[in-house]
Amino acid sequence: MKLRTAVTLLFTAVSAQLSASPLDESKIQFLGPIAGESTIKPADTAHRDAIIENLLPSLQQDAKQVTLFNNESKWQALNKVSQLTIPGLQALKFNFTTERFVSGKLKLEGIEKAKIFLNGEPVSGVKEVQLDVVKGDHQILVIAEQVNDWNKVDLSFEGEAAHDVITLTEKQTKALSAKQLFDAPTVSAISLAPNGEYYISTVRHYDDEKGNSAITETALYNEDGDMLYSFDGMSANSxxxxxxxxxxxxxxxxxxxxxxxxxxxxxxxxxxxxxxxxxxxxxxxxxxxxxxxxxxxxGKLTKHYQGLEDRxxxxxxxxxxxxxxxxxxxxxxxxxxTQSHSLADFDAQANTVLATRNKQDYAQPPHMLTELIEIDLSNNQQSVIGQYRTFSGAQYTKNGIYVTAGPDFAEGAGRNLPEGMLANNYDGQLYWIDRKGHNVKALSKNFDPAIGSFTVLNNGDVVLKATDQDRQQLFFFDESKSTFKRLNTGLDVVANYSVSSERNPEILFTGTTASTPQQLKTMSTSDKRAETLWDSTNIAYQNAEIANLEEFNFTNTEGVEIKGRVYLPHDLDKAKKYPALVYYYGGTSPVTRGFTGRYPFNLWAAKGYVVYVLQPTGATGFGQKFSAEHVNAWGEHTANDIIMGTKEFVKAYPFVDDKRLGNLGASYGGFMTMLLTTKTDLFSASISHAGISNITSYWGQGWWGYLYSGEASKGSFPWNNPTLYSQHSPVFNADKVTTPLLLIHGDADTNVPPGESHNMYTALKILGQDVELVEYKGADHQIFARDKRFHWWNTMLAYFDKHLKQEPQWWEHLYGK
Incomplete structure (x- = not known):
């Protein structure tokens, strides 16, 4: 093959002036012939697409060779190819990186028939294909079916503008991608046998072919991990x-x-x-x-409401x-x-069932009442153990019942607060009561983590999951000593767990750290460390570039330490200035340290942002006093923490550009974003997803509005505390907003109705402010569907690129100029 001058595409400022440049052939890999000396091509059959697409997984891998019909074929540099014609199929592959959103045309000369794939997805065209790619690492794969003369094959790229640059690379690591984070296999459900000798797990993943439909595999395993039986269309939690x-x-x-x-x-x-x-x-x-x-x-014409629950x-x-x-x-x-009953637990030896039912009772916040009842199956007699305003769950134990509920359970038995403070009943506590409900012991009064789910062991001990600051941890409660011990899972966030009933119980659990993907692990309550059974790192994250994580805490004006963490882009250059994103929730829960999720901090760092996540006043997991500050505050303390924390963060990280700060949050965090735009001009761009703009309308119309407000606005109503409902509502202060604001909402959101974003959009449009509103059709409070999730992630990053990087092209690609 005749050699051409190889020019690495737009490597320098000089080459960036060019309208098109050839690609460096030494960095383009060639494989051929595929399928030996066969002259029959896929196009000669009725199954061309299937033949080619089944090749993709093997050809996309970074391996140096591919085994085809027991023959090993090696990839080689395109500039080493010497044949004029080659039988069968051939493949070309190259990796490239972009430093921003790039648009341009990939041009292929000398290839008459081929299929071209960008990151595994087909793109239309042969001689010329359009590339619109985001910042990150990408792969082009060309499966050629007809090339008359390899001497005449040329690949080049022509960007739409001087900044549309792609750089061919042979690096071994890859930046995290949205598809990688969403599609990677995860163990979504588990169930451990009582004897600990078997377990069932469900592994879920996504791919381009199935799109929004998850691909799940549920199977029964023995304790050695050998699969014994598979279940079609089932989940382990069934x-x-x-x-x-x-x-x-x-x-x-x-x-x-x-x-x-x-x-x-x-x-x-x-x-x-x-x-x-x-x-x-x-x-x-x-x-x-x-x-x-x-x-x-x-009837079809009307719905006559029977109470607040009818929403x-x-x-x-x-x-x-x-x-x-x-x-x-x-x-x-x-x-x-006429009342629904929910099964809480049962005792086959005593022949009794523990159940709950909710009575319609709005007399006191949070405006509902839970009855805990016991049913004697020998005579079908029911006895009411108690009626509670705060209640989460109940399970039998020897000589009594364990209950989880807020601090106000049983007339405040679990309260550990200064005089005059109102408890936040989202701060879960553990109690013991006798089977008549007369005696109550508050077991976690001095235990700061907020208790969620729990499992009672045969001897009366308890394994429980609790929010421990910004972590979700497993704890062991020793009934005889009335003490809590954190189990050393090696994870930041335990997602699911299942417990055996042996003398030394085994615990099967899944979870992540802030910087490592999901694992499936096992341990006993007496183990000092857990054993890993399954790790998605080796499946989906090999050679992935993951952000460096640092802890960043500060002390607020009240003398309280506010925890936080900072994600630093891979290969950070501290001599440069970086834009930063500040994320928070601000409601009753901290932002946990999951590796990925609806708001993927590691992905944001991969896109060139320093990311600061903080846990402002009011969250559970930090003790009752900290969470009680949420009550009747509606952002007052939270906003102060976010503003102060951001200023301290910028001081501590001098490579962060304080003129390029973005902030965002969702639900209560969306409310906080709107509220912050009325309080500070610290940020250069803000995003509110499904936020509350008017506390009154959310209280009256939101799916959980009156119940949530029963804690967040305990004892306060529009008629007795109008100042709280109006002056803490962002829309009542819209004339103070100067920060560009993007409002995102699902148009089918029942929790926070889309009208909450419309309120703010209307106000800011009339005021002539820079505001955008994007609604996702058919989406509820969260964006779950794969296609919508990718578009939603792109929308947020494109908006920040426009305002914090002065790169509007991605946003314009999505929404026009």
């Missing part, structure tokens, strides 16, 4: 174990089944169970489950508890009536 671990029960297609774990014999034990859920073994011969029946509307779509759905005899299929109702 199964329940018999106490002796010999059998499983589950519901599928409105039928109840029992599966023998040794023989894998499946027995159908009941049918026509439409609406049944949460099935379990009550004892070896009996199953227990909840059975729901949707409530009927009274919830499921408010009229009735749920009752049933027993199912495995041998005969006989169904026996445990609860009946």
């Amino acid at each position: 199964f329940a174990w018999r106490d002796d671990s010999s059998k499983l029960t589950y519901l599928k297609d409105n039928k109840a089944y029992v599966l023998d774990v040794k023989t894998f014999k499946r027995t159908q034990v009941a049918t026509k169970l439409n609406g049944a859920n949460s099935i379990e073994f009550f004892d070896n011969e009996t199953l227990i489950f909840a059975w729901t029946n949707s409530g009927k509307e009274e 919830w779509s499921y408010a009229r759905t009735q749920s009752q508890i049933f027993l199912l005899d495995i041998k005969s299929g006989l169904l026996n109702p445990v609860t009946v009536g």
